[in-house]
Amino acid sequence: MIFKFRIILDILDDVFRDIEIRDTDTLEDFHNSITQAFGFDGTEMASFYKSDDEWNQGEEFLLFDMSEGQKSVRMMNETALDTVFSRENTKMIYVYDFFNMWTFYVELADITEPQDGQDYPNLMFAQGHLPEHPPEKEFTAEKLDELNDESFEDGFDDQDFENLDDFDFDQNWN
Numbered sequence: 001m002i003f004k005f006r007i008i009l010d011i012l013d014d015v016f017r018d019i020e021i022r023d024t025d026t027l028e029d030f031h032n033s034i035t036q037a038f039g040f041d042g043t044e045m046a047s048f049y050k051s052d053d054e055w056n057q058g059e060e061f062l063l064f065d066m067s068e069g070q071k072s073v074r075m076m077n078e079t080a081l082d083t084v085f086s087r088e089n090t091k092m093i094y095v096y097d098f099f100n101m102w103t104f105y106v107e108l109a110d111i112t113e114p115q116d117g118q119d120y121p122n123l124m125f126a127q128g129h130l131p132e133h134p135p136e137k138e139f140t141a142e143k144l145d146e147l148n149d150e151s152f153e154d155g156f157d158d159q160d161f162e163n164l165d166d167f168d169f170d171q172n173w174n
Contacts, residue, residue, distance in 0.1 A: 002120065003081055004110040007034055007094065010103040011135045015128030021121040022114070027061050027076035027084070033121040034094060034104070038130050044097035048076065048106070050084065051091040055105060087111065100134040 001023045009015040017037040021030055027048050035042040050058035061074045061084070084092070090108040095101060114120065 001082070002112045002114050003085060003108055004112065004124070005030075006107050006109050007037070008105045008107075009038070009128075009130065009135075010105060011131065013128055013131075015130060017123060017127075018109070018125040019121055020112075020124055021081065023082040023085075023111070024080055025121065027079045027081065028063065029121065030081060031063060031076055031094070031096075033123070034106075035096065037123050037126065038102075040096060040102075044099075046076075046094065046096045048084075049093040049095070050089070051093050051105075053091065055091065055093065057093055097134075102134050 002020050003023050004018065004020045007017050007019060017034070019030075019033050019037060021033060031046055031048070032042060035046075046063045048061040050061075052058065059074065061076050061079055063076050065073050065075060085108045087108075092106045094104040094106050096104070
């Protein structure tokens with residue numbers, strides 16, 4: 001089958017690409033298609049994240065395994081599109097270049113039969129231009145009204161920190 005996706009850059013302007021790709025291709029193949037469609041060189045780190053209808057970030061699929069065997073990770077090159085996308089699971093978040101945080105919303109728009117003579121992946125449509133610089137991201141947390149400055153001071157005694165020479169860092173060093 002052929003999956004038809006819309007990939008939307010997270011900015012106010014309409015910048016998106018429509019790509020069709022075989023359902024048996026991997027997330028890495030899809031990553032390569034996205035980077036080419038938006039004009040990236042494809043050399044930066046990237047990840048896909050499962051998402052729900054409210055675009056909450058879920059399980060991560062990595063391009064490169066940096067865990068050094070510390071934990072189990074899901075890799076793009078080992079994950080076929082049809083194992084993460086379906087008519088019920090249509091959304092993922094794609095982040096390219098973690099220093100610049102190019103963030104995209106990926107949505108499965110249709111599932112169709114392949115067309116004879118058509119090569120896949122296929123860039124079907126391009127709207128808008130990638131800005132010169134990535135959009136600024138604002139990372140904020142919810143304000144907790146019940147907390148005040150005194151709640152952070154409870155349990156701490158300023159005299160605990162007067163003389164750091166009393167602490168044996170060699171003994172407690174990780």
